[in-house]
Amino acid sequence: MKQFWWARLAPLGLLAACTCLGVVQGCGPGPGYGMRSRPRKLTPMRYKQFFPNFSENTLGASGRAEGKISRNSERFNQLVCNYNPDIVFKDEENTSADRVMTKRCKDCLNRLAIAVMNQWPGVHLRVTEAWDEDGHHPPGSLHYEGRAVDITTDDRETKKYGILAQLAVEAGFDWVHYESRYHIHCSVKADKSEAVERGGCFPGWARVTIAGGRQKTVSSLAPGDRVLALSVTGQVVYSQVLLFLHLDQESRSIFLSLETDGGHRLVLTPHHLMFLDPDCGRSEYQAQFASRAKVGDCVLISTAGGQTETSRIMSVSLTESVGVFAPLTEVGTLFVDGVLVSSYALLEDHKLAHWAFGPLRLLHSLEQLFWGETAKEEKKACTKTETQFGTLTSIDKANSHKQDNLSEPLTVKDQEQCFLKISHVHWYARLLYRFSCIFLDSNIFHP
Structure with a gap:
């Protein structure tokens, strides 16, 4: 019986290895792995720029x-x-x-x-x-x-x-x-x-909507939770959180703060992908770096009726916060503080990113098939431990009494074991980024 299972897994492992040749990074480390060796067309900076x-x-x-x-x-x-x-x-x-x-x-x-x-x-x-x-x-x-x-x-x-x-x-x-x-x-x-830390995507106090309509902070999410997202067909769905591409409670990062005319405020790192339309409905929404967002652009927001509508950006500013979180959902999108964003960053191609993380989604499905709830509960326990024992932002502390969806803290011994298993940036995302620096055109990366 064991040989039968390994025989089925072998071709899937080969598929995952081959797919790594077309690569992209989720939220993770920024530039720093070296320069491409061949000349390429560059857009020169202007004098005084x-x-x-x-x-x-x-x-x-x-x-x-x-x-x-x-x-x-x-x-x-x-x-x-x-x-x-x-x-x-x-x-x-x-x-x-x-x-x-x-x-x-x-x-x-x-x-x-x-x-x-x-x-x-x-x-x-x-x-x-x-x-x-x-x-x-x-x-x-x-x-x-x-x-x-x-x-x-x-x-x-x-x-x-x-x-x-x-x-x-x-x-x-x-x-x-x-x-x-x-x-x-x-x-x-x-x-x-x-x-200096360039990783992460959202601050821990950013909120998502989970199945049942409740609000939950990103820092309290765990693998297996289902969050509000947009499917490939344009339907508002609840999509499962598979894992965190980046999870670090203590890192301090610079975020962009975007406020819309509907009262929504989205805070995310500049190199994260979000969906923008400068024509506000007269053209398709494109996944672009958050750093490209400007006053007057439109974003997609979720409505109470399970639909989406446009909302215009009224202000763009910088803010600083402690903690960075990058949840990867099954459909590759999610609504953060009511605004539609991608699960991916650093490379300005959402479809390529979602395709490149296909093997990871496949491995996750196999893990659930072969080992059932054991691995799922272990991941959820470790994620919650990291959240509860990590450094909270002032907003997290102020709102901690409202977060009634957190489980009781684990013991210190359990906490130490979980910390040994958790890497700030997921290994698969690191691997993809190393390959992408070699095979992909640097013009599609965030500067």
Whole structure:
């Protein structure tokens, strides 16, 4: 009998392995696995343009300045030197100051150096300014902390700088500014900043509707729960939560806050997919990155009668919160705080994402078929333990007395066992992302 079951599972395992070649990432880690090796068509940044479209010292970009670092300060020991032979350092002070930077800045710079050589064979990245100890920049400049660099190419051809700026965005710099005709300015968040975390999709206090019409926070969801979603055929249904692509109670992230004319407020990470229509019903709703949402665009919201209707976005702002959650539903969509969103992120193709996670849905179905409720209850117990013992946001704490759908906390021993089994980002999502960096065009990824 055992041979019979394994004989049936073998071709399914092969199918899952082959499907991984066409890949996409759910909510998970952001850019950082390296650059593609072949040249590709890029859209150059315009002179004076910066990305993202926020001020450098805001949470959505590189964050606040933390104070000047001098050679005799304790924080200087946290900086590193960059001796990459593929980067030309101007070092006009002859003090090697242009090689001094934070580790995050060094990593981004090294990735950019590879991208420059791939884009223009024989050309190297050139750093004209990094850490500044001489006071040549305005107060509060991130150059004083080793978190900013000014760059060019070593051939100094200014016509390349628009492309260079775009390559810097893809290399992972948190803020890129085509600042001057003669250089590009780039900066990063502080190494210890919790906002560096790019994973997650929704804050724990976001709410969904479960079967029966009750409201439940995302942080209290568990595999097996059925949440309000939209099927492929456009029907409002209750779809089963299979697992969490990302589950982290303690990570601090930057979210977009979108408010609609119907009073709905959706909070999600910028790289998450949501369904937008700039023409408000005159064209099809397309899955796009939340960062593309703007005032005047329309979203789909659920109604009391089990239907959908359009609602116009009235404001877009940034907010910061602790905890990130990415539930994967069987149909690949769900309504969060009444607004329709995708289960996927980072790659702007909802259909491809849903197809790529097909093997995971298949394995989940087989698990339920062979092992029944045992695995389901174990997952649900671990998820609830993570939720109850994790760090709650202030809103979670304020509303904790209202959450009567949570079970009693497990013992500390059970909690420790569950923590050993839980990874913040699901292994399948990590695997898909690694493959996607190799096989997919980077233009469809979130910058």
